[in-house]
Amino acid sequence: MLGKTAGGLFWMFRFLERSENTSRMLDAGFHIALTRSTAAENEWASVVAAAGVTEAYTAKYDQYVAPHVIDFLLRDKSNSSSVWSVIEGARNNARMVRTALTREVWEATNECWITLKDLLSRPVSERDLPEVLGTIRQQSGLVRGALHGTMLRNDIFDFARLGSFLERADNTARILDVKYYVLLPSASFVGSSLDNVQWESILRSVSAQRAFRWLNPGEINPVSIAEFLILDRRMPRSLAFCYAKIVDNLGYLEEDYGLRLDCHEMAAPILKRLTEASVDSIVDEGLHEFITAFLRDNMALGNQIEQDYRFIG
């Protein structure tokens, strides 16, 4: 496979994953804004921060208000992480690697682009927001479904999956990075109803309110949310789950190519830490430090994969 093709697949699926994650975060932010108008501004600020675009946002707007945040994250062409931009990016990459995709994956991607471009061609009103956010997740899901249902399980599939999981791990970690303070044990002493809303919101931003409640009936406490999002291997957006998948897919590549590379050496210890750590030890040593280190390692691994498999010349 061409190195460029591997890179194209990797980024195509990173971008699709990002569109979905942005939609979830907006959904959670919108929910808080609707139910707790006093907390809205802070909540919008953290949504923008978790999307990693604070600098670009504040260069353009003074205030964190719903119409601006929604527009910036969904439609703004100057924001390279807006849904508009990443869907364009995903489709451009798909066109580039079209010979590596099944017809069904390509058509799902193209359809996703056609649908969302149309949907996002006009400002999205608050009234239409839930439906638009739902469509974004659904379209990305259709591409994933086509990938699972029709693609050979070979290196093409591995690079696509690596892109998805690196992006997903990055996203979950960013949400934790922005919200870590509400998950510290000290916060649970306060236990205000606002905290409860914040906790709900974190779970909502990874589509896991129901899963969490099902596993922890009757109680919601911040440390168990941190544990759920970082360490629970059953939770498909947790850091541990993502890394188990990353190590699996890198392992298939190692086997397929008969080559163990630097990225393999880098990924294994990250997974080991997520497997062996307990949530108490993480909190004791500093939740924020843990997350910061994770984000750094995750980014470095992405760069290493790019280099090891010659994405660019």
Add this chain to the structure above:
Amino acid sequence: MQKTQTVFDEMNGEAGDVRYPYEEYQKWLSEENPARLRRKSTAAEAFFRRTGITFNVYGREEAAERLIPFDVIPRVISGREWARLERGIEQRVRAINAFLHDIYHRQEILRAGRIPKELIANNDAFLPQMIGVSPPGNVYTHIVGTDLVRTGEDEFYVLEDNARTPSGVSYMLENRETMLHMFPELFSQVKVRSVSDYPKHLRRSLGECAPSACGGKPVVAVLTPGIHNSAYFEHSFLADQMGAELVEGHDLRVVDGRIAMRTTRGYDPIDVLYRRVDDEYLDPLNFNPESQLGVAGIMDVYRAGGITIANAPGTGIADDKAIYSYIPEIVQFYTGEKAILQNVPTWRCAEADSLSYVLDNLEELVVKEVHGSGGYGMLVGPAASKREISAFRAKLKAQPGNYIAQPTLALSTVPILTKKGLAPRHVDLRPFVLVSPRNVKITPGGLTRVALKAGSLVVNSSQGGGTKDTWVLEE
């Protein structure tokens, strides 16, 4: 051929009776509900959009992608008509390859005085870098798309030879797929020759031209300028159908005297490069130094037999519009036969007599730039305003050598489906030809381009033309 300006309709003939090749289709059509046909037509458009069969328009808003309109009424050619076209095209393509070999070696045709020396010497399409180079298998034009027009029952003319990198074959294939998908019953009623083997033949034909350096099974790759190129869809489509890699210049470099592509495992050599990048951009070391689309040093590897480039660099000298007018002589010179397919009569404006005739008759002529393509820079006299004609007259006087002129042909028509029912529109035809050291293969069918505006003669997709499925009947 100017004896009559009545328009020949390929379905209804001159007399208005359904012509023989369309009989079976007409039978089907007469039982078809027009509303259903129109629904199918809308469905076809949705299918093309979903599949992403689009082309990019230069100079429009970034990433503007458009569909080429597809008309659901097929263009039908009988087996007998096709057999003659096939013979004529093969003869022409063989002559062109012989001409190219000669012109880059001994230049016998110039010595014999059959075409003027200046036409070659002063021509940008002639590449000095190709002098003395013999491409693997002696094939210059691996892929040709001969443009034909028709004016009557037995009157076909070659309009252009397209010996560089003709495009459109993906539309031939997708148009047929679309028709099969929409009207399966039609194909069990009418026996139409299949076009679907084209990618397989293309792959085999390219493989047969592998260079001496090729060790085992030839590795074929398609070189594209990238996703923003107007024909990118076709590049990826052909690579996909052939099971070949789709590469860009920055994926390639010279490694150990071969052209190699950067893969996830390292650099792998390529044997045959089907390039969809113009000569000028192929090699920044040998041609345009600014080019980002090619591979530095590929011409040196090519000359040393390390890679096959399809089509060979320098083939443009054979489909230059000034050379075009000499093709009948070229056919005669190399094959010893009379050309089976006629040229459109052509005035070379470089010649004083011709120029004065052309200037006097601009209202009735089509004037083309010698090096232009895609219908740009062209004057269609009968359709032009007085102002356009006088502006063109000035350009023509300033640089007569840049232009040729041809009579405005009464191109044949085939009906298209409009809101008000069937209506005739002018068409042309581009069959696709594959040349290998063993044979010349012409896919039975081709791309029919159709001018969608009533009366218009401009069929180019960049100028609002559409396409039709082209049927060659099994007989």
